[in-house]
Amino acid sequence: MVADEHSRIDAPFVSFTEATRYLEQMCKEYRVRHLSYWSLDMANGLPDQVSWIATYDPAYMSHYMARFTPLGDPAFEPGERRLIDWDDLNATADAAEEIQREAAPFGIGRHGLSYQFSDGPSRTIMFSANVACTAEEWPGERQRVSLGLPAFARHFHERVKAMVEARRISDAA
DSSP states (O other): OOOOTTTOOOOOOSSHHHHHHHHHHHHHHHTOSEEEEEEEEEETTEEEEEEEEESSOHHHHHHHHHHTTGGGOGGGSOSSOOEEEHHHHHHHOHHHHHHHHHHGGGTOOSEEEEEEEESSSSEEEEEEEEEOOOTTTHHHHHHHHHTTHHHHHHHHHHHHHHHHHHHHHHHHO
16 A cells, blocks of 8 residues: 555545545455544543544444444554554553454554544544455555555545544534
8 A cells, every 4th residue: 555645636525425426436456355534532531523434334434433432442542553453452441452452343453543633622533444464464554554654544544534524523513
Protein backbone atom coordinates (compact mmCIF):
# COMPACT_ATOMS: atom_id res chain seq x y z
CA MET A 1 0.00 0.00 0.00
CA VAL A 2 1.86 3.03 -1.24
CA ALA A 3 0.03 6.32 -1.54
CA ASP A 4 1.62 9.34 -3.14
CA GLU A 5 -0.48 12.05 -1.56
CA HIS A 6 1.02 14.70 -3.86
CA SER A 7 -0.24 12.95 -7.00
CA ARG A 8 -3.71 12.37 -5.50
CA ILE A 9 -4.86 15.91 -4.84
CA ASP A 10 -8.61 15.38 -5.04
CA ALA A 11 -11.62 17.48 -4.18
CA PRO A 12 -13.36 16.99 -0.84
CA PHE A 13 -16.05 14.33 -0.74
CA VAL A 14 -19.61 15.60 -1.05
CA SER A 15 -21.34 12.64 0.61
CA PHE A 16 -20.65 9.71 2.88
CA THR A 17 -21.73 7.45 0.01
CA GLU A 18 -19.07 8.94 -2.27
CA ALA A 19 -16.43 8.47 0.44
CA THR A 20 -17.48 4.85 0.97
CA ARG A 21 -17.32 4.11 -2.75
CA TYR A 22 -13.85 5.62 -2.86
CA LEU A 23 -12.74 3.30 -0.04
CA GLU A 24 -14.24 0.33 -1.92
CA GLN A 25 -12.23 1.31 -5.00
CA MET A 26 -9.06 1.71 -2.93
CA CYS A 27 -9.51 -1.76 -1.41
CA LYS A 28 -9.08 -3.19 -4.89
CA GLU A 29 -6.18 -0.92 -5.77
CA TYR A 30 -4.30 -1.59 -2.53
CA ARG A 31 -5.24 -5.28 -2.39
CA VAL A 32 -6.83 -5.17 1.05
CA ARG A 33 -10.13 -6.67 2.20
CA HIS A 34 -11.50 -3.62 4.04
CA LEU A 35 -10.70 0.00 4.83
CA SER A 36 -12.21 1.89 7.74
CA TYR A 37 -12.13 5.53 8.84
CA TRP A 38 -13.23 6.88 12.22
CA SER A 39 -13.42 10.47 13.37
CA LEU A 40 -14.12 10.54 17.09
CA ASP A 41 -14.64 13.82 18.94
CA MET A 42 -14.70 13.63 22.72
CA ALA A 43 -16.28 15.98 25.25
CA ASN A 44 -15.97 15.37 28.99
CA GLY A 45 -14.58 11.89 28.37
CA LEU A 46 -17.52 10.76 26.22
CA PRO A 47 -17.98 10.58 22.44
CA ASP A 48 -19.49 13.86 21.29
CA GLN A 49 -19.52 13.28 17.55
CA VAL A 50 -18.64 10.05 15.77
CA SER A 51 -18.26 9.49 12.03
CA TRP A 52 -17.47 6.03 10.68
CA ILE A 53 -16.94 5.35 6.98
CA ALA A 54 -15.97 1.81 6.08
CA THR A 55 -16.26 -0.98 3.55
CA TYR A 56 -17.49 -3.35 6.26
CA ASP A 57 -20.88 -5.01 6.04
CA PRO A 58 -23.40 -2.49 7.49
CA ALA A 59 -24.76 -5.31 9.68
CA TYR A 60 -21.32 -5.59 11.31
CA MET A 61 -21.11 -1.85 11.81
CA SER A 62 -24.49 -1.90 13.60
CA HIS A 63 -23.42 -4.91 15.66
CA TYR A 64 -20.14 -3.24 16.65
CA MET A 65 -21.85 -0.02 17.74
CA ALA A 66 -24.47 -1.91 19.74
CA ARG A 67 -21.98 -4.27 21.37
CA PHE A 68 -18.68 -2.41 21.73
CA THR A 69 -18.34 1.21 20.49
CA PRO A 70 -14.97 2.99 20.44
CA LEU A 71 -15.07 3.38 24.23
CA GLY A 72 -14.82 -0.39 24.68
CA ASP A 73 -12.31 -0.94 21.89
CA PRO A 74 -8.68 -1.09 23.08
CA ALA A 75 -7.50 0.24 19.71
CA PHE A 76 -8.94 3.61 20.68
CA GLU A 77 -7.15 3.83 24.00
CA PRO A 78 -4.90 6.87 24.09
CA GLY A 79 -1.20 6.26 24.09
CA GLU A 80 1.92 6.33 22.05
CA ARG A 81 0.79 3.59 19.65
CA ARG A 82 0.26 5.21 16.30
CA LEU A 83 0.47 2.15 14.03
CA ILE A 84 -1.37 -0.75 15.64
CA ASP A 85 -0.95 -4.35 14.47
CA TRP A 86 -4.20 -6.19 15.19
CA ASP A 87 -2.24 -9.37 16.05
CA ASP A 88 -0.40 -7.51 18.82
CA LEU A 89 -3.60 -5.95 20.12
CA ASN A 90 -5.48 -9.28 20.06
CA ALA A 91 -2.64 -10.94 21.98
CA THR A 92 -2.66 -8.34 24.76
CA ALA A 93 -6.30 -7.27 25.11
CA ASP A 94 -9.17 -9.69 25.72
CA ALA A 95 -11.69 -7.14 24.39
CA ALA A 96 -9.78 -6.91 21.09
CA GLU A 97 -9.84 -10.70 20.73
CA GLU A 98 -13.58 -10.70 21.44
CA ILE A 99 -14.16 -7.98 18.83
CA GLN A 100 -12.16 -10.03 16.33
CA ARG A 101 -14.13 -13.21 17.04
CA GLU A 102 -17.42 -11.39 16.52
CA ALA A 103 -16.16 -9.65 13.35
CA ALA A 104 -15.10 -12.88 11.62
CA PRO A 105 -18.62 -13.98 10.58
CA PHE A 106 -18.96 -10.61 8.82
CA GLY A 107 -15.92 -11.26 6.61
CA ILE A 108 -13.37 -9.32 8.63
CA GLY A 109 -10.09 -11.18 8.85
CA ARG A 110 -7.66 -11.42 11.75
CA HIS A 111 -4.89 -9.44 10.12
CA GLY A 112 -4.87 -5.69 9.88
CA LEU A 113 -3.27 -2.43 10.83
CA SER A 114 -4.79 0.67 12.34
CA TYR A 115 -3.20 4.08 12.20
CA GLN A 116 -4.23 6.54 14.89
CA PHE A 117 -3.59 10.28 14.89
CA SER A 118 -5.08 13.44 16.37
CA ASP A 119 -6.73 16.36 14.65
CA GLY A 120 -6.93 19.01 17.33
CA PRO A 121 -7.17 18.56 21.07
CA SER A 122 -10.29 16.39 21.20
CA ARG A 123 -10.52 14.56 17.86
CA THR A 124 -8.98 11.14 17.28
CA ILE A 125 -8.74 9.72 13.77
CA MET A 126 -8.43 5.97 13.34
CA PHE A 127 -7.85 4.52 9.88
CA SER A 128 -7.63 0.75 9.42
CA ALA A 129 -6.77 -1.72 6.69
CA ASN A 130 -7.87 -5.35 6.95
CA VAL A 131 -5.96 -7.89 4.88
CA ALA A 132 -7.08 -11.34 3.75
CA CYS A 133 -4.00 -13.50 4.30
CA THR A 134 -2.62 -16.38 6.33
CA ALA A 135 -0.53 -15.98 9.47
CA GLU A 136 2.53 -16.92 7.42
CA GLU A 137 1.79 -14.24 4.80
CA TRP A 138 1.02 -11.53 7.37
CA PRO A 139 4.60 -10.26 8.02
CA GLY A 140 5.07 -9.47 4.32
CA GLU A 141 1.57 -8.04 3.98
CA ARG A 142 2.06 -5.99 7.15
CA GLN A 143 5.21 -4.47 5.68
CA ARG A 144 3.48 -3.73 2.36
CA VAL A 145 0.43 -2.11 3.96
CA SER A 146 2.36 -0.18 6.61
CA LEU A 147 4.42 1.66 4.00
CA GLY A 148 1.52 3.76 2.76
CA LEU A 149 -1.16 3.56 5.43
CA PRO A 150 -0.28 6.75 7.35
CA ALA A 151 -0.09 8.90 4.20
CA PHE A 152 -3.29 7.42 2.77
CA ALA A 153 -5.11 7.87 6.11
CA ARG A 154 -4.16 11.54 6.29
CA HIS A 155 -5.08 12.05 2.63
CA PHE A 156 -8.51 10.49 3.15
CA HIS A 157 -9.06 12.53 6.31
CA GLU A 158 -8.34 15.76 4.46
CA ARG A 159 -10.89 14.84 1.78
CA VAL A 160 -13.60 13.92 4.31
CA LYS A 161 -12.85 16.52 6.99
CA ALA A 162 -15.11 19.30 5.66
CA MET A 163 -18.03 16.89 5.41
CA VAL A 164 -17.47 15.61 8.95
CA GLU A 165 -17.17 19.18 10.23
CA ALA A 166 -20.40 20.19 8.47
CA ARG A 167 -22.17 17.25 10.09
CA ARG A 168 -20.86 18.22 13.51
CA ILE A 169 -22.03 21.81 13.07
CA SER A 170 -25.50 20.73 11.87
CA ASP A 171 -25.83 18.28 14.78
CA ALA A 172 -25.03 21.12 17.21
CA ALA A 173 -27.60 23.48 15.69
